[in-house]
Amino acid sequence: MADLLKFKQRVEELKSEYYNRNRQAEVNRKEETQAAIRIQSWFRACRVRTCIRYLNKKAIIIQKAWRGFAARARVRQMVKAAYFTMKMNFYNDMAVRIQKTWRGFYYRKYIHYFYARKRYLQQILMKNELVRKELDEIEKEQTREKEYLEATIEQKTKAYQAYRLHHLISTKQVPGVFNSPYRQAPHEMELLLRQVRYQVPISMAHRDTGCLRGLCDSRGLSFSGSPESQSTISTETWDLRTRLPSIATKKGKAKITQTVHNR
Numbered sequence: 444m445a446d447l448l449k450f451k452q453r454v455e456e457l458k459s460e461y462y463n464r465n466r467q468a469e470v471n472r473k474e475e476t477q478a479a480i481r482i483q484s485w486f487r488a489c490r491v492r493t494c495i496r497y498l499n500k501k502a503i504i505i506q507k508a509w510r511g512f513a514a515r516a517r518v519r520q521m522v523k524a525a526y527f528t529m530k531m532n533f534y535n536d537m538a539v540r541i542q543k544t545w546r547g548f549y550y551r552k553y554i555h556y557f558y559a560r561k562r563y564l565q566q567i568l569m570k571n572e573l574v575r576k577e578l579d580e581i582e583k584e585q586t587r588e589k590e591y592l593e594a595t596i597e598q599k600t601k602a603y604q605a606y607r608l609h610h611l612i613s614t615k616q617v618p619g620v621f622n623s624p625y626r627q628a629p630h631e632m633e634l635l636l637r638q639v640r641y642q643v644p645i646s647m648a649h650r651d652t653g654c655l656r657g658l659c660d661s662r663g664l665s666f667s668g669s670p671e672s673q674s675t676i677s678t679e680t681w682d683l684r685t686r687l688p689s690i691a692t693k694k695g696k697a698k699i700t701q702t703v704h705n706r
Contacts, residue, residue: 605632605639612636 613619613633621630
């Protein structure tokens with residue numbers, strides 16, 4: 444009974460103390476919660492790390508076993524391939540040797556007969572020599588023909604020039620342009636002018652009716668021996684009034700006097 448009275452007397456104290464403790468607990472609740480969270484996170488992290496470490500070890504063991512198995516299988520396959528390649532190379536070498544021996548024997552016996560090939564080559568050399576001689580003769584013949592054509596053309600050209608320059612031939616009174624008195628021998632053109640025969644101009648229609656009869660006739664001059672062709676050159680019209688008659692006779696002198704008088 445006494446304890447109950449004492450307890451009733453301390454009710455107020457207990458209430459105040461309970462209030463203070465609850466207030467203090469509420470003040471420290473956040474810090475304690477943060478501390479508990481940290482402890483829990485650390486513990487959970489340790490547990491997760493331990494689990495992950497364990498799983499990593501087991502994964503490494505599994506990977507090691509698988510990789511070893513795969514590598515051994517790959518090596519066995521490589522060994523088989525290398526062995527097969529070696530056998531095939533060996534068989535190919537043996538086949539090449541057999542084929543080489545057989546082909547050499549067959550070629551020497553049935554295809555390549557040395558003395559027949561030697562005779563064949565000698566015949567080819569002889570034929571080549573004959574062909575070369577024929578080609579040389581053809582070339583010489585073509586060269587001679589070319590030289591003959593060039594000489595012919597040159598001769599025709601000189602003859603044509605001689606026809607055109609026939610008025611420059613030397614006379615007894617006056618030496619020509621190509622027969623200089625200071626030369627020991629006449630010029631080649633002078634000799635050609637002496638050999639070429641002068642052609643009389645072809646008469647053409649009268650073009651000037653006011654000229655004297657027989658002196659002012661328009662005439663064309665044609666020459667043969669053109670270097671381009673053998674045809675006659677186009678006629679050149681010229682006036683006989685520019686030509687002087689020969690002075691070797693008295694009739695010529697009379698014609699000259701009459702012509703001058705008429706002009």
